Amino acid sequence: MYLKGVEIYGFKSFGERIRIDFDGGITSIVGPNGSGKSNILDGILWVLGEQSYKNIRAKESKDIIFSGGEGKKPANYAEVSLFIDNRDNFFPIEADSIKITRKMSQNGDNDYLINDKKVRLKDIGELFLDTGVGKSAYSVIGQGKVERIISSSNKEIKSIIEEAAGVKKFQQKKMESEKRLEKVQNELEKIELVLNEIGENRTRVEKQSKKAIEYLSLKDEKNILQKGVLTFDLNSKDEILKSGEKEQERLTTIT
DSSP states (O other): EEEEEEEESTTTOOOEEEEOOSSSSSOOOOOTTSHHHHHHHHHHHHHOOOOOTGGOOOOOOOOGOOBBTTBBBOOOOEEEEEEEOTTHHHHHHHHSSSEEEEEETTTOOEEEETTEEEEEHHHHHHHHHTTTOOOSSSTTTTTHHHHHHHOHHHHHHHHHHHHTTTTTTHHHHHHHHHHHHHHHHHHHHHHHHHHHHHHHHHHHHHHHHHHHHHHHHHHHHHHHHHHHHHHHHHHHOOOOOOHHHHHHHHHHHHH
């Protein structure tokens, strides 16, 4: 795997589309101060996902897009592409050549592409993770970065070594797993609260159900007793009526 070339258009001082090929060996880019040499390096960092304008020597997004000059119109967008030789299958992509592109429009919207297909910034970051290439890796060294490496703290040097040793990928996966685990734990706590609430409701409903069953049982017993009382009362009155009728019949016969 190696960088075959860089294509730049509308990025900072590049008002025209240019391509720089790296065929092998050492490539030197020379020119007077202010000619845009450092902008090439900034462009490479930008494609790799650099989000800090300070790290690519800009103040805001409008400083990224060519603003025009010397009869050249301002660009409508900035675009930088990296062409990478992948014949050794270093990257898990079935292609001998990989094109990584970042494009930003005037409104600040960014598009990231791999072989002209839109992807997420995260996808590009994961592609280069632990390869020694990236916006924060030390394979791309700009002005002042050597001094920063030398004067780095033990923690920063440890980070550099971990990047080179391929540890950061696993650290990142561990962090992502921990975040997912924490999210699942939060969901479990919510489910537990719901289950507790359902359990409380169930207990309350069971108590209400027992009372309702007891009420219906007592109501049935009351109805049976009330029916018995009415039946007894009806029978008593019926006997009195029959007795009265017999007495009436007797008196009638005597008369």
